Amino acid sequence: MASAVDLQVLIQKFQTLSEEEYKEEDTNVFLVTCQKCLEEDQLEVLLDTIKDEKNQILLRNMGWNLIGPITKCMQSCALGSEKEKGCLQMLNGLIQVCNPKEILLGILEQIDEAAGDHISRIILPLLQPLQIVLLKLGNKRAYSVGLSLSTLHSRLSRLPVPYTAEQMQEDKHLLCQCCLALVQFAQPFIDTVSQSMDISTEPDVQEMRKELLTFCFSCLQSPLLSAQLNALPEDEDDNPFRVFAKEIITGVWSELTKIEQNFLKPLHTGLNMSRAHYEAEMRSTNEKKKGSQSVKPLCTVTAGGHQLPDMTPEMQLQVLQSALFTFDLMESVLARVEELIEVKLKSAPEEKIGS
Known part of the structure; x- marks a missing residue:
């Protein structure tokens, strides 16, 4: 309880200060005291502090610094627990008072620093607060939405993709839960684009569409490129x-x-x-390697508009094989795009493309 008492003393002091009178050392003391309250499970004391309208000036100056400690506190409790709900209430309270851009950067910083088994555990509870912050940014939110989606994807792409029905059901790394949660997270921004009457006359909506498409193509590589979309499980709604x-x-x-x-x-x-x-160039190079020097190359290899210098046949074959491997990767992604289109066609056979 000592930390709770210390916090109350600090609050009483800060309530007498004007916004211009706050100092950096005040922020440090406030942050350390709040961290101790979280460590001692004095969540209600901190939540009451955030809800108190008398502390709005204090929170506008220092509130966003609490995002890190609150996120750390959520990691120590179970998903959906009362403790996590209390932490989310604190975050939502800060969102109502603090500068949305500061809160946005604070949340994205926590997501960007997530690693290993903590990735999903941090992302899942932060998606809703992140969505709320983005919606508070108004029409000029496309860049922030794109930054958020990019940050989320960069973390989730590090998780192994479950392949079998058993692995999906176990969802050891919570990637399946994250994918479903991402659908809900992105829905308001998708609606902004799909409900627009004339995108060509709305630059903000055009920018939002661009950010969403970028995210979609990123997802084609991970996790959808290696995900099992067909057959498993039998009920497609369970996949x-x-x-x-x-x-x-x-x-x-x-x-x-x-x-x-x-x-x-x-x-x-x-x-x-x-x-x-x-x-064709590989065939020509192989013939050269076998001693058929009289065979004229069927084509030349250029890069950036310039013909490559002479190389040994072995070097040429290595370069050519590397290029063919790159084509294989590109064709794999392209095939997955077409597979996703087929999935959509099967799920809505009567829907007209482009309508």
């Missing part, structure tokens, strides 16, 4: 990655025709031509 894939495709469904015409088809053509080019 979190299938649900996640369907929701992502739904979110950009109005753009599918443009994506197919302006990106997928040209990419197919480019990959086929490039593969044929490099395979």
